[in-house]
Amino acid sequence: xxxxxxxxxxxxxxxxxxxxxxxxxxxxxxxxxxxxxxxxxxxxxxxxxxxxxxxxxxxxxxxxxxxxxxxxxxxxxxxxxxxxxxxxxxxxxxxxxxxxxxxxxxxxxxxxxxxxxxxxxxxxxxxxxxxxxxxxxxxxxxxxxxxxxxxxxxxxxxxxxxxxxxxxxxxxxxxxxxxxxxxxxxxxxxxxxxxxxxxxxxxxxxxxxxxxxxxxxxxxxxxxxxxxxxxxxxxxxxxxxxxxxxxxxxxxxxxxxxxxxxxxxxxxxxxxxxxxxxxxxxxxxxxxxxxxxxxxxxxxxxxxxxxxxxxxxxxxxxxxxxxxxxxxxxxxxxxxxxxxxxxxxxxxxxxxxxxxxxxxxxxxx
Amino acid sequence: xxxxxxxxxxxxxxxxxxxxxxxxxxxxxxxxxxxxxxxxxxxxxxxxxxxxxxxxxxxxxxxxxxxxxxxxxxxxxxxxxxxxxxxxxxxxxxxxxxxxxxxxxxxxxxxxxxxxxxxxxxxxxxxxxxxxxxxxxxxxxxxxxxxxxxxxxxxxxxxxxxxxxxxxxxxxxxxxxxxxxxxxxxxxxxxxxxxxxxxxxxxxxxxxxxxxxxxxxxxxxxxxxxxxxxxxxxxxxxxxxxxxxxxxxxxxxxxxxxxxxxxxxxxxxxxxxxxxxxxxxxxxxxxxxxxxxxxxxxxxxxxxxxxxxxxxxxxxxxxxxxxxxxxxxxxxxxxxxxxxxxxxxxxxxxxxxxxxxxxxxxxxx
Numbered sequence: 001x002x003x004x005x006x007x008x009x010x011x012x013x014x015x016x017x018x019x020x021x022x023x024x025x026x027x028x029x030x031x032x033x034x035x036x037x038x039x040x041x042x043x044x045x046x047x048x049x050x051x052x053x054x055x056x057x058x059x060x061x062x063x064x065x066x067x068x069x070x071x072x073x074x075x076x077x078x079x080x081x082x083x084x085x086x087x088x089x090x091x092x093x094x095x096x097x098x099x100x101x102x103x104x105x106x107x108x109x110x111x112x113x114x115x116x117x118x119x120x121x122x123x124x125x126x127x128x129x130x131x132x133x134x135x136x137x138x139x140x141x142x143x144x145x146x147x148x149x150x151x152x153x154x155x156x157x158x159x160x161x162x163x164x165x166x167x168x169x170x171x172x173x174x175x176x177x178x179x180x181x182x183x184x185x186x187x188x189x190x191x192x193x194x195x196x197x198x199x200x201x202x203x204x205x206x207x208x209x210x211x212x213x214x215x216x217x218x219x220x221x222x223x224x225x226x227x228x229x230x231x232x233x234x235x236x237x238x239x240x241x242x243x244x245x246x247x248x249x250x251x252x253x254x255x256x257x258x259x260x261x262x263x264x265x266x267x268x269x270x271x272x273x274x275x276x277x278x279x280x281x282x283x284x285x286x287x288x289x290x291x292x293x294x295x296x297x298x299x300x301x302x303x304x305x306x307x308x309x310x311x312x313x314x315x316x317x318x319x320x321x322x323x324x325x326x327x328x329x330x331x332x333x334x335x336x337x338x339x340x341x342x343x344x345x346x347x348x349x350x351x352x353x354x355x356x357x358x359x360x361x362x363x364x365x
Numbered sequence: 366x367x368x369x370x371x372x373x374x375x376x377x378x379x380x381x382x383x384x385x386x387x388x389x390x391x392x393x394x395x396x397x398x399x400x401x402x403x404x405x406x407x408x409x410x411x412x413x414x415x416x417x418x419x420x421x422x423x424x425x426x427x428x429x430x431x432x433x434x435x436x437x438x439x440x441x442x443x444x445x446x447x448x449x450x451x452x453x454x455x456x457x458x459x460x461x462x463x464x465x466x467x468x469x470x471x472x473x474x475x476x477x478x479x480x481x482x483x484x485x486x487x488x489x490x491x492x493x494x495x496x497x498x499x500x501x502x503x504x505x506x507x508x509x510x511x512x513x514x515x516x517x518x519x520x521x522x523x524x525x526x527x528x529x530x531x532x533x534x535x536x537x538x539x540x541x542x543x544x545x546x547x548x549x550x551x552x553x554x555x556x557x558x559x560x561x562x563x564x565x566x567x568x569x570x571x572x573x574x575x576x577x578x579x580x581x582x583x584x585x586x587x588x589x590x591x592x593x594x595x596x597x598x599x600x601x602x603x604x605x606x607x608x609x610x611x612x613x614x615x616x617x618x619x620x621x622x623x624x625x626x627x628x629x630x631x632x633x634x635x636x637x638x639x640x641x642x643x644x645x646x647x648x649x650x651x652x653x654x655x656x657x658x659x660x661x662x663x664x665x666x667x668x669x670x671x672x673x674x675x676x677x678x679x680x681x682x683x684x685x686x687x688x689x690x691x692x693x694x695x696x697x698x699x700x701x702x703x704x705x706x707x708x709x710x711x712x713x714x715x716x717x718x719x720x721x722x723x724x725x726x727x728x729x730x
Contacts, residue, residue: 082447082477083658112447113478117659140622153676155685160676168618178621180614186607203606212682235608236600238682241568242551243600247608249545249691252672253533256543257505260668261659267675293448294482294626303625307617310632311518311525317577317603320520326614 006343013364014052014342015040017352021055024359025063027070031095035059038094038125041132043342046333047181049190050126052344056351058123059092067278068092068122074099077119082107084116085262090279093124093145101130101286105137108288117262118284123147128181128330131169134288135177138297141169142287144254148280149268151185151251152231154244157210159231160267163188164254168326171291173298173305179327184251185232189225192218197345207232226271258283371708378729379417379707380405382717386420389724390428392435396460400424403459403490406497408707411698412546414555415491417709421716423488424457432643433457433487439464442484447472449481450627455644458489458510466495466651470502473653482627483649488512493546493695496534499653500542503662506534507652509619513645514633516550516616517596519609522575524596525632528553529619533691536656538663538670544692549616550597554590557583562710572597591636623648 018039022032039059043051062068072091076084084103088096100116107114124130127143134141147162163183170178187206195202195218204214207221210229215221224230234247259266264283265273273281291300308325316323344352356363383404387397404424408416427433437456441449449468453461465481472479489495492508499506512527528548535543552571560567560583569579572586575594580586589595599612624631629648630638638646656665673690681688709717721728 078659080477080658083655085659111476112445113480115478115654152682153679153688155682155688156676157680157682160679168614170618170621178617180611180618182608182611182614186601205607210680235611236551237607242570242602242607243547243612245689246545246547246600249533249547252543252676252691253535253545255672256535256669260665260672261656263660263668266668266672289480290448291626293445294443294450295628300625303628303631304621307620307625307631311521311617314518314525315522315575317517317520317522323518323520324610326617 006345007349007365008341008343009349009365010341011040011044011337014043017356017361017363018052018055020361021060021355021359022070024361025060025070027092031070031073031092034098035092035094038098038129041129042126044334044337045126045128045330046337047126047128047330049188049193052352053348056355060355062122065278067280074118081111082113082115086116086118088118088121090120090122090281093122093282093284096121097124097130097143097284097286098133100284101133101141101143101288104286104288105134105139105141108134108139108290109137112290112293114288116286117258119262119264119281120279121264121282121284122280123282124284126181127165127167128169128179130286131167131181132177132179133169135169135171135179137288138171138292139288139290140171141167143167143285144258145284146255146258146264146266146270146282148271148274150189150225150232151234152208152238154234154238154240154248156231157212158228159225161234161248161251161255162270163232164251164258166250166254170304171297171301172308173301174308176327176331178304178308178325179330184235184247184254186235186237186247187232189222189232192221196222197347205233205237208238257285261285371710372714372730373706373708374714374730375706376405376409376702379408382721382726382728383417383420385726386425386720386724387435389726390425390435392457396435396438396457399463400457400459403463403494406494407491409699409702410491410493410695411702412491412493412695414553414558417717418713421720425720427487430643432645439483446476447478447480451481451483453483453486455485455487455646458487458647458649461486462489462495462508462649462651463498465649466498466506466508466653469651469653470499470504470506473504473655474502477655477658479653481651482623484627484629484646485644486629486647486649487645488647489649491546492530492532493534493544495651496532496546497542497544498534500534500536500544502653503536503657504653504655505536506532508532508650509623510649511620511623511629511631511635511647513636513639515554515590515597516599517573517603519599519603519605519613521596522577523593524590526599526613526616526620527635528597529616529623531615531619535669536662536666537673538666539673541692541696543669543673543690544695549600549612549619551600551602551612552597554587554597557586561587562712570598570602573603622650626650
């Protein structure tokens with residue numbers, strides 16, 4: 001992008017700015033730290049649509065509308081040595097997610113495994129952040145969330161599943177842990193938002209209008225899926241030949257893990273509830289598995305690193321000179337952005353300026 | 366298929382025949398029951414390539430070659446309240462899998478969660494069988510296995526990952542549990558074997574020759590992938606645009622869960638070991654999560670059923686009059702085959718006749 005369309009801002013500036021605004025909007029320091037850390041992780045890792053770019057519209061504006069309670073902490077509904085059901089009390093998804101995964105890790109450290117599910121929660125940012133918390137503690141972390149309906153079932157002609165991301169973090173002896181963090185649809189909706197800003201068309205395999213016409217203009221999806229008139233396709237596409245049923249079934253798995261154990265809203269009930277009460281009542285799940293119950297952690301890490309190194313050393317397809325492993329691109333982006341900052345679109349810069357003047361939080365650029 | 370190419374055999378006949386041959390080949394009754402029950406589940410569920418059709422070549426012939434020990438039982442290497450590492454002692458994968466998942470279920474019943482990993486194992490048949498054992502016991506079951514290299518990494522030009530199936534079973538209030546059981550590649554190799562028998566070409570998106578040429582003749586893959594000269598594509602295809610990296614990362618997840626915790630062979634070391642010692646030394650993993658630690662089981666089952674029923678009632682794409690849910694097609698095939706038997710290809714009938722005369726086991730057709 002040309003410099004006229006973006007402005008480079010240091011990561012520390014973005015981080016401190018978000019923290020100060022969160023305090024002004026009523027969040028206590030502990031919650032503000034957890035939200036800030038999750039959001040800045042998205043910016044650092046290049047998952048642009050889940051950090052500062054959604055800060056105003058998806059978090060601050062919703063707090064003002066009463067859709068997110070910035071001071072809420074999750075409360076325990078039911079607990080065993082390895083499991084826990086939390087009520088998110090309509091607080092920040094990031095707070096529920098951070099506390100949820102930390103509880104799962106604590107249980108795994110004591111009993112080998114831990115699983116925490118959350119009801120009555122809100123958008124928790126990037127799922128990968130929580131799985132990485134586990135990986136940093138010598139655990140395999142698995143987590144996911146449901147989301148408003150935007151994805152069709154295989155052979156379906158309306159949005160019913162959320163993009164239902166699944167994230168997995170695994171310790172490794174390399175500079176970064178294994179980290180898979182992906183929507184169970186081919187593309188997340190956030191990529192459509194990004195393509196609108198870039199003025200680009202989207203791949204025809206990603207989404208369709210009701211009736212089946214493939215979408216090329218990203219605005220067509222964004223305007224029509226909330227009305228039930230457009231939808232994304234599951235990983236594997238729209239046809240069983242290309243494995244559509246696999247992405248669809250994995251998405252249902254994330255839906256069940258997120259909503260059926262915690263008694264959260266599911267599928268189109270998420271949107272219905274939001275229309276009725278202004279609340280999302282999303283569900284999440286967090287699993288931690290303690291590697292040391294199975295094997296020495298350092299030997300395990302080397303084994304995972306060996307697998308990654310084997311991939312990188314396999315023959316490459318003509319036209320490609322590099323094979324990436326899970327989390328490698330995000331790690332490289334993080335190194336770059338820590339040093340050089342992030343090129344934010346002007347719309348985001350303007351949102352920051354707006355928040356800055358409204359909440360009287362200085363913006364050092 | 367015309368009747369000249371197949372013969373209809375009752376499921377009870379296939380089941381009893383496999384059991385008797387297993388006893389003759391040296392298996393004890395307990396092992397023979399576990400192997401028979403897993404194999405017949407594949408035949409019943411329509412996963413034809415994992416039952417009687419592989420009975421002679423993948424199990425009986427390999428026992429004769431000393432590659433599978435028909436009397437081996439798994440032994441415990443390391444155990445905690447929720448976790449266990451088993452050595453499969455080169456026995457039947459089905460025995461290691463059945464015992465492994467049953468241990469995980471037992472742990473989940475006591476402590477909420479259980480996870481068992483296995484090293485030194487062999488081909489365990491359909492992964493879905495084990496995840497369904499958990500679902501029948503009120504648990505969410507998750508399992509997988511690694512396998513010989515046949516799938517390329519994204520942008521890779523040689524087979525390195527196995528088809529690494531992932532299976533998930535979840536209790537529901539419907540006639541069948543949720544059951545996802547799929548290779549993390551678009552297609553398993555077994556489907557190529559089936560298309561050879563049917564004289565059909567395969568979809569060009571499923572596999573490529575080294576260099577990138579798409580494969581249409583299924584024999585091309587089967588002959589060339591063991592030599593490293595052809596490979597399958599991960600779920601999501603060969604390009605990041607269609608989500609190739611997602612299938613590739615999920616496949617690596619199954620590889621790590623199967624091999625790095627149990628210290629089994631991984632990636633191309635599976636084939637190397639087989640060449641060297643005649644042993645596969647595969648790894649598997651089995652997870653059980655006790656639903657009742659989170660919520661009343663019947664309410665949970667109804668919730669899962671409600672999700673399935675919602676899918677079935679959504680609008681259908683023009684040209685489609687039905688939306689299936691995970692495990693539904695397999696359940697319908699099972700009902701049909703229990704009643705009408707299975708149409709076996711003549712090559713399988715001939716293998717049964719051969720085994721019948723060699724082991725003096727009567728074949729009632």
